[in-house]
Amino acid sequence: MRRFLILLMVFITALTPVMAGGSSESSDGAYPSKMLTMIVPNAAGGGADISTRLLCKYLEGELGQNIVVQNITGGSLTIGLTSLSEADPDGYTLGYFASTNSNDNKLFQGVVYNADSFTPIAMYASDPHIIVVGKDSGIESMDQLLEKLKANPGNVTFGIGGAWSSHDFLRQKFEDATGTEFLRMVFQTGTAAVTAVAGGNCDVGVPFVSEAVAQIEAGNIIPIAISSEERSPLFPDVPTLKECGIDVVHEMWRSINGPAGLPEDVIKTVSDAIGRASANSDYLAEAEASGMNVSYMPYEEFKDFYWTNHEEYSAMIDAMNSGN
Amino acid sequence: MLENILLGIQGACTVMNLLYMVAGLVIGIIFGALPGFSATMGVAVFVPFSYVMEPGAALLFLSGIYCGGVYGGSIPAVLIGIPGTSASVPTAFEGRALVRKGEGGHALGIVTFASAFGGFWSSVSLLFFSPLLALIALRVGPPETMMIAIFGLSVVCMLSEGNMLKGLFVGCITLVIASVGQDPVLGFPRFTFGQHELLGGFEVVSVLIGLFSIPEVFKMIKNLDDKDEVSKIANMRVDLKDFTGHIGNYIRSTIIGIIIGVIPAAGPDIAAFLSYNEARKVSKHKEEFGNGSIEGIIASEAANNGVTGGSLIPLLTLSIPGSAPAAIFLGAMIIHGLRPGPQLFTVHAETTYTLLIGFAIINVLLFFVGWIFCRFAGKILKIPKQILATLIMGLCTVGAFAISQNITDVIVMYIAGIFGYFLDKYDFPLSPIALGLLLGPMLEEAIMQTGTMFRNNYFMIFTRPIVDVFVFLILISFLWPVFIKRVKKRAEAEQ
Amino acid sequence: MTKKLSGQKGFLLIMDVALLAFLSQVPSIPVESRTYPLIFIIASLILSVLIMFKGKEKDQQEFDHSSVLIIIFAAATFLYLMLMSRLGYVPSTLIYLYAAEFILHFNYKKPVFWLFPAILTAFMYFVFTYGLSVILPRGSWF
Numbered sequence: 001m002r003r004f005l006i007l008l009m010v011f012i013t014a015l016t017p018v019m020a021g022g023s024s025e026s027s028d029g030a031y032p033s034k035m036l037t038m039i040v041p042n043a044a045g046g047g048a049d050i051s052t053r054l055l056c057k058y059l060e061g062e063l064g065q066n067i068v069v070q071n072i073t074g075g076s077l078t079i080g081l082t083s084l085s086e087a088d089p090d091g092y093t094l095g096y097f098a099s100t101n102s103n104d105n106k107l108f109q110g111v112v113y114n115a116d117s118f119t120p121i122a123m124y125a126s127d128p129h130i131i132v133v134g135k136d137s138g139i140e141s142m143d144q145l146l147e148k149l150k151a152n153p154g155n156v157t158f159g160i161g162g163a164w165s166s167h168d169f170l171r172q173k174f175e176d177a178t179g180t181e182f183l184r185m186v187f188q189t190g191t192a193a194v195t196a197v198a199g200g201n202c203d204v205g206v207p208f209v210s211e212a213v214a215q216i217e218a219g220n221i222i223p224i225a226i227s228s229e230e231r232s233p234l235f236p237d238v239p240t241l242k243e244c245g246i247d248v249v250h251e252m253w254r255s256i257n258g259p260a261g262l263p264e265d266v267i268k269t270v271s272d273a274i275g276r277a278s279a280n281s282d283y284l285a286e287a288e289a290s291g292m293n294v295s296y297m298p299y300e301e302f303k304d305f306y307w308t309n310h311e312e313y314s315a316m317i318d319a320m321n322s323g324n
Numbered sequence: 325m326l327e328n329i330l331l332g333i334q335g336a337c338t339v340m341n342l343l344y345m346v347a348g349l350v351i352g353i354i355f356g357a358l359p360g361f362s363a364t365m366g367v368a369v370f371v372p373f374s375y376v377m378e379p380g381a382a383l384l385f386l387s388g389i390y391c392g393g394v395y396g397g398s399i400p401a402v403l404i405g406i407p408g409t410s411a412s413v414p415t416a417f418e419g420r421a422l423v424r425k426g427e428g429g430h431a432l433g434i435v436t437f438a439s440a441f442g443g444f445w446s447s448v449s450l451l452f453f454s455p456l457l458a459l460i461a462l463r464v465g466p467p468e469t470m471m472i473a474i475f476g477l478s479v480v481c482m483l484s485e486g487n488m489l490k491g492l493f494v495g496c497i498t499l500v501i502a503s504v505g506q507d508p509v510l511g512f513p514r515f516t517f518g519q520h521e522l523l524g525g526f527e528v529v530s531v532l533i534g535l536f537s538i539p540e541v542f543k544m545i546k547n548l549d550d551k552d553e554v555s556k557i558a559n560m561r562v563d564l565k566d567f568t569g570h571i572g573n574y575i576r577s578t579i580i581g582i583i584i585g586v587i588p589a590a591g592p593d594i595a596a597f598l599s600y601n602e603a604r605k606v607s608k609h610k611e612e613f614g615n616g617s618i619e620g621i622i623a624s625e626a627a628n629n630g631v632t633g634g635s636l637i638p639l640l641t642l643s644i645p646g647s648a649p650a651a652i653f654l655g656a657m658i659i660h661g662l663r664p665g666p667q668l669f670t671v672h673a674e675t676t677y678t679l680l681i682g683f684a685i686i687n688v689l690l691f692f693v694g695w696i697f698c699r700f701a702g703k704i705l706k707i708p709k710q711i712l713a714t715l716i717m718g719l720c721t722v723g724a725f726a727i728s729q730n731i732t733d734v735i736v737m738y739i740a741g742i743f744g745y746f747l748d749k750y751d752f753p754l755s756p757i758a759l760g761l762l763l764g765p766m767l768e769e770a771i772m773q774t775g776t777m778f779r780n781n782y783f784m785i786f787t788r789p790i791v792d793v794f795v796f797l798i799l800i801s802f803l804w805p806v807f808i809k810r811v812k813k814r815a816e817a818e819q
Numbered sequence: 820m821t822k823k824l825s826g827q828k829g830f831l832l833i834m835d836v837a838l839l840a841f842l843s844q845v846p847s848i849p850v851e852s853r854t855y856p857l858i859f860i861i862a863s864l865i866l867s868v869l870i871m872f873k874g875k876e877k878d879q880q881e882f883d884h885s886s887v888l889i890i891i892f893a894a895a896t897f898l899y900l901m902l903m904s905r906l907g908y909v910p911s912t913l914i915y916l917y918a919a920e921f922i923l924h925f926n927y928k929k930p931v932f933w934l935f936p937a938i939l940t941a942f943m944y945f946v947f948t949y950g951l952s953v954i955l956p957r958g959s960w961f
Contacts, residue, residue, distance in 0.1 A: 037954065043368070043652075043728075044368040044369070044371055044372075044652060044655070045367075045368060045371055045651060045652030045653075045654065045655030045656070046651075046655060049655065050655050050658060050659055053372060053375070053659075054659070057375075068952050068954065069372070069952070070729060070952075070953075070954055071368075071728070071729060072728065072729045072730055073727075073728035073729070073730070074521065074524055074527060074728040074730050074732060074733060075520050075521045075522065075523045075524050075730075075732070076505070076506055076523035076524040078520040078521070078523055079520070079521055079728070079730045079732065080730075082520070083730075107511070108506075108513050108516075108520055108523055109513065109516075109518050109520075110513075110516065110518040110519050110520035110521075110523075111520045112520070155779075157776060157777065162511070163506065163507075163508075163509060163510050163511025163512075164511045183776060184509075184776070185773055185776045185777070186508055186509050186769075186772065186773070186776075187769070187773070188508070188765075188769060191643065191644060191645070192588065195461065195462065195588065195642070195644050196465060196466070196773075198462055198642070199462040199463060199464070199465050200465075201465035201466060201773075201777060202777070210658070210663075211643070213643070213663055213665060214641070214642050214643035214663065214664045214665030214666075215642055215643065215665075217665040217666050217667060218641065218642060218665060218666050220462065220642070286659075286661075289658075289660075289661030289663075290658045290659050290661070291658060291663065369951045369952075369953070372952065489866060489869055489870050489873065490870060492862075492866055493863060493866035493867055493870055496859045496862040496863040496866060497834065497838070497859075497863045499856075499859040500838070500841060500856055500859045500860050500863060503855060503856040503859070507848070507849075507851075507852035508852070509851050509852050510849050510851060510852055512848060512849050512852055514844070514848055514852065514856060515841050515844055515856070517844075542889050542892075542893075545885060545888050545889050545892055545923060546885040546886075546888075546889065547885075548885070548888075548923065548924070708925065708931075709923075710919075710920055710923040710924070710925035711920070711925065711931065711935055713892075713919070713923060714916055714919040714920055714923070714935070714936070715935075715939065717896065717915075717919065718912065718915075718916060718939055718940075718943065721899075721912075722908075722943050722947065722955070725953075725955065725956070726947065726951070726953045729953060729954070731900075731903070731904065731956065734900065734903075735900060738896060738897075738900065742893065746830050749826070750826060750827040750830055751827075768855050771855065772851075772852075772855075
């Protein structure tokens with residue numbers, strides 16, 4: 001096994017340039033003059049993949065070039081992101097990026113990229129979490145949940161879709177804002193957590209809206225709050241956390257990023273194209289049907305947001321690490 | 325209901341849709357049959373294609389790939405002893421032996437029939453019992469998942485009978501290997517030795533590709549000059565006797581398949597192993613197992629295709645995918661605006677029932693498409709071994725790369741292969757590795773969640789009825805053979 | 820039992836070294852997630868010792884011509900992986916497939932010898948690149 005690991009190390013150092021891919025041929029025309037590659041570090045068929053493919057379908061029209069979506073998976077998303085960070089910054093290799101990724105090097109040893117390794121281009125979607133409880137839990141509102149929490153500190157189970165996932169960070173924010181404490185119950189996916197809540201095996205779940213719709217409609221779980229700034233059009237009766245008196249807004253945003261050092265004109269072109277796509281009513285209709293929450297933030301705003309967000313998560317990770 | 329079914333028949337039986345089903349089946353069988361390619365991968369690479377189709381046609385196309393993929397893995401398992409997908413590992417134990425006996429055609433015939441049988445009844449259960457069976461998915465919480473994982477791992481003991489120490493050793497070391505990567509509670513990177521590529525652990529599919537293909541390739545090389553190898557599969561056939569004589573086996577295996585399908589964490593591979601295990605326990609011809617047992621093939625094939633329909637049950641009703649390909653299926657449904665849930669059966673009834681009826685039709689078509697395919701596939705025995713060995717290596721490499729499009733997985737595949745070669749050389753069983761890798765993460769996660777649920781008081785699991793049933797089943801399955809032996813001995817003594 | 824270290828024992832010892840390497844990592848893992856792997860590491864170690872003393876050993880074949888073939892074949896595969904990152908998928912696969920046929924003594928007077936690697940490589944490349952949108956490794960030397 002030792003030998004294997006040494007071998008692996010040799011290989012990886014030798015192979016990383018390949019995975020970057022893409023030849024750096026100079027374009028005579030304006031950007032983009034050839035096919036683009038979009039790296040998605042998640043597996044095909046998941047929420048990240050679906051939303052990126054949908055966006056790319058409309059981006060192709062806006063940019064006038066084909067976009068090949070490449071699912072480079074494995075290593076808990078770090079392999080795909082490493083490939084993105086090491087790609088040529090010519091604008092022909094872009095990638096999917098989500099809210100928690102800029103701190104990966106803080107979470108895992110061996111991760112070679114950091115927040116500086118990417119050029120934030122634009123946010124295109126942002127998914128709120130919906131706080132749900134089982135139908136037999138006896139809880140029907142946020143007040144009741146808080147009451148129960150205060151009566152049994154550290155004894156109410158909170159189902160999250162993986163350690164260091166967006167779910168986990170929401171739990172941290174919620175606990176900080178309300179001075180309560182949950183008992184973490186970790187699942188591998190948000191769907192698995194919802195299933196456990198529906199089956200009465202877990203008290204509270206915070207799935208993304210799209211993960212919960214079927215169970216809510218089947219009447220197995222009750223939504224009690226949503227973590228976005230405004231109420232969801234799908235569930236207009238569910239109050240936001242702020243309306244419940246809890247000062248937490250938490251969404252998992254999805255963006256398109258490039259490797260560090262992208263030229264300004266490339267950033268501008270892509271960001272504007274995403275903006276135009278986001279105004280396309282066909283796109284919006286398809287996005288709604290697929291349960292994705294379109295939320296466009298252009299480069300000018302997003303570059304600052306990217307860093308604020310990075311600092312915020314970084315602080316939370318420190319707090320969580322010292323807490324554990 | 326009847327109205328909806330008629331609507332579904334009308335929707336599914338258009339010429340275009342039937343063509344899509346056949347196309348899906350052919351693609352699926354090819355993906356399943358090529359070592360290094362799997363049903364999950366087939367569905368994954370074709371999901372983007374389906375985005376541009378009509379919703380009904382897209383889902384039928386993907387269903388075809390799914391069913392074909394699960395079936396197709398068994399063809400190379402029989403012919404060259406390399407399971408095309410992990411769901412065909414038990415078939416590989418028996419199929420190769422039958423080919424050596426000159427009964428290759430018979431084996432393939434039974435594989436095809438049992439797969440179609442399992443798949444068909446699975447789709448019938450999907451059509452009629454969805455709401456009922458979906459409840460199982462909800463009832464199965466962490467403690468139940470834990471018991472299923474333990475029950476599944478107990479199959480290791482059966483697979484390594486007569487070689488128990490080695491079987492257990494392989495099982496334990498695999499569970500250690502399965503724990504590489506982020507732990508399921510804190511996300512701490514365990515045993516990654518600073519390599520971020522290993523954060524998610526080893527890619528199970530690439531390990532299994534390497535483990536089951538490369539040792540076979542090496543064996544081929546070892547026997548290059550062996551002239552008396554069988555190069556014909558004889559006539560494809562299934563006799564009425566093959567059905568009437570094993571009705572109980574067919575029904576039991578299909579039910580195991582459907583139930584494992586409904587349960588979220590377990591897929592066709594686990595179903596095949598469990599069902600194979602059960603078939604052996606109740607068999608009157610235990611000695612045939614491992615030496616070309618028809619019963620073993622029926623059990624594993626009816627169960628792995630039984631999963632297909634079953635895994636869609638929790639998916640359609642509650643958006644819980646019952647297997648890995650079903651999870652990708654979910655993506656395809658969502659992109660077509662078909663969000664799983666009760667609405668699917670009312671608002672989108674036309675598309676949904678087209679899918680449900682189409683799924684049954686696909687499994688009938690599977691029999692015919694599979695039959696034709698096998699007649700061609702039998703020819704691979706005629707390929708010179710040098711070419712076959714080279715071909716398999718080429719396919720495995722590109723297949724392992726395509727799973728996650730990174731080279732780490734290809735390296736993992738080769739290392740697993742060499743590891744597998746040595747294990748095989750020193751007479752260690754390989755199949756516990758498949759079980760350990762598939763069930764290990766599931767077991768640990770379930771243990772941790774159960775601990776959280778009951779605040780580490782594990783005795784509380786006995787308050788759950790399903791757990792008690794499982795404990796009872798496990799006890800029975802271990803004590804029954806002992807009991808039977810006793811009875812037999814006594815009977816012999818009296819004579 | 821012979822005094823010479825048998826193949827199986829050697830293999831088990833390698834496994835044990837690997838297990839000990841894993842064991843050395845255990846203390847750095849947080850307490851919550853340490854027990855589960857620890858149990859199986861220890862169980863594996865105990866079982867390996869038991870096998871060494873009790874396990875039956877299959878009669879090993881002599882080290883013969885076919886073993887040499889396998890080693891050469893494995894080495895070629897190893898080189899193939901190294902080359903793939905440098906030359907890219909298509910050239911490295913072509914070289915590897917021809918080399919593999921050659922190593923396995925396939926008759927190079929048959930046309931299949933020359934056709935098969937070319938057809939397989941081209942087929943894979945086109946199916947994956949154009950059919951399935953999977954980008955195969957590109958070489959770093961180009």
